[in-house]
Amino acid sequence: MPEHHKSKRLAGAALAALIVALPGSFAAAQKIAFEHYTLDNGLTVILHEDHRLPRVAVNLWYYVGSKDEPKGRSGFAHLFEHLMFMGTKNVPIGQFDNIMEGAGGSNNATTSSDRTNYFESGPGELLELFLFLEADRMTGLSRAMTLEKLNTQRGVVRNERRQSYENRPYGQLWLEIPALIYPAGHPYHHPVIGSHADLDNAAVSDVIDFFDGFYFPANASLAIAGDFDPEEARTLVKKYFGSIPRRAKITRKKPPAPTIEGVLRKTLTDAVELPLACFVWHSPAFYSEGDADMDIVASALARGKSSRLYRRLVYDKKLAQDVSAYQSSSLLGSKFIIQVFALPGADTKENLERLGAIEREVDAVVAELREGGVTAREIGRARNSTESAFWSALESLEEKADLLNRYLFHFGNPGAIERDLGRYSKVTAYSTSSWAKKVLKPNGRLILHVLPEEKKGGKQ
Incomplete structure (x- = not known):
């Protein structure tokens, strides 16, 4: 989900969100020289x-x-x-x-x-x-x-x-x-x-x-x-x-990690054309262990038309029009989200049946990934597809300034680019399987349905 922004113009895309994985040599070549100090x-x-x-x-x-x-x-x-x-x-x-x-x-x-x-x-x-x-x-x-x-x-x-x-x-x-x-x-x-x-x-x-x-x-x-x-x-x-008065830094307590017991379900209605199934799990915090693995898992599941969920739901089963998956990362914990836009049915009953079929197929695909992990080819594809986007982002002064602040905030060091990118070089089929088993459990998730509002006569 995009961050809120002033309406004058869209803020630049967060550079870190573009990084899925890059070869180590590329990361090493992209050090950002900086000076770092603190006022009184x-x-x-x-x-x-x-x-x-x-x-x-x-x-x-x-x-x-x-x-x-x-x-x-x-x-x-x-x-x-x-x-x-x-x-x-x-x-x-x-x-x-x-x-x-x-x-x-x-x-x-x-x-x-x-x-x-x-x-x-x-x-x-x-x-x-x-x-x-x-x-x-x-x-x-x-x-x-x-x-x-x-x-x-x-x-x-x-x-x-x-x-x-x-x-x-x-x-x-x-x-x-x-x-x-x-x-x-x-x-x-x-x-x-x-x-x-x-x-x-x-x-x-x-x-x-x-x-x-x-x-x-x-x-x-x-x-x-x-x-x-x-x-x-x-x-x-x-x-x-320099003349602004000094005040003590804020100390914050880290809250306990939240959990979801069983499967939470909720159905909404909206003025939309396509039914939507949305699956949400708690996942590792931004830049923490497992965060990079779940980025790669999301890519394998739904990045591009050759991804696992797209092939299954759009091409093979013809249940959906589009699908996406992503790791929405934050400081205190993240959300792993899968969204599937279903092909519309004739009425609410048919839409619910289609969303049920989509849930079964999503569960089957995720179960396969939990057991086998992401393949070397999928990992390589995720790396290669984002290298050019990362390179382009580094050409922007605005993005570099924001990245330096982001690294300071999360790592305590503005020069953490190699540490950041190095996380992805460690991703393997085994590590993605391990993290998928921890995160993408059949229980411990939220399933939300959005149904088109019924028109007069019960039709949509």
């Missing part, structure tokens, strides 16, 4: 020089996502993705984008369950402007918060929930899954977008408290990539961020 107030800074084009990218990660929202405050991290553009004393409402775009730059933001990032790119001479604007809202946003601003963005976010989930085909699915597979009190129990009730009940004081609790230097990291002088960059970072 706790802000971690990463500098990467790339002088091929006169451009610069700034990428600021705040270590706050929907998992950090207290009860009754769901959606606040994503709400701040919008509020951060509502102005400060120095940069009044509406001027952030005007100043940015008037100078030839662009900006955006994304929110996930684990973090929020804000990023800018443009001509190299805009580096000082980018740093001023980011530091200004880190220090001045809460002091300039008003009920009018909150109401404006509250309305925008609630409308986004309607458009992106409630009124979007199959969108209900992504609102239902978190509460079904994570227990109450777990940080992932609610969706990133939050609930209407929590957003509607938010007061200005609630918003200010949330901002002051998470948006400060020691809970953030700043990556700069592109055509800049490193000494000048260090001077500018200190100029704009």
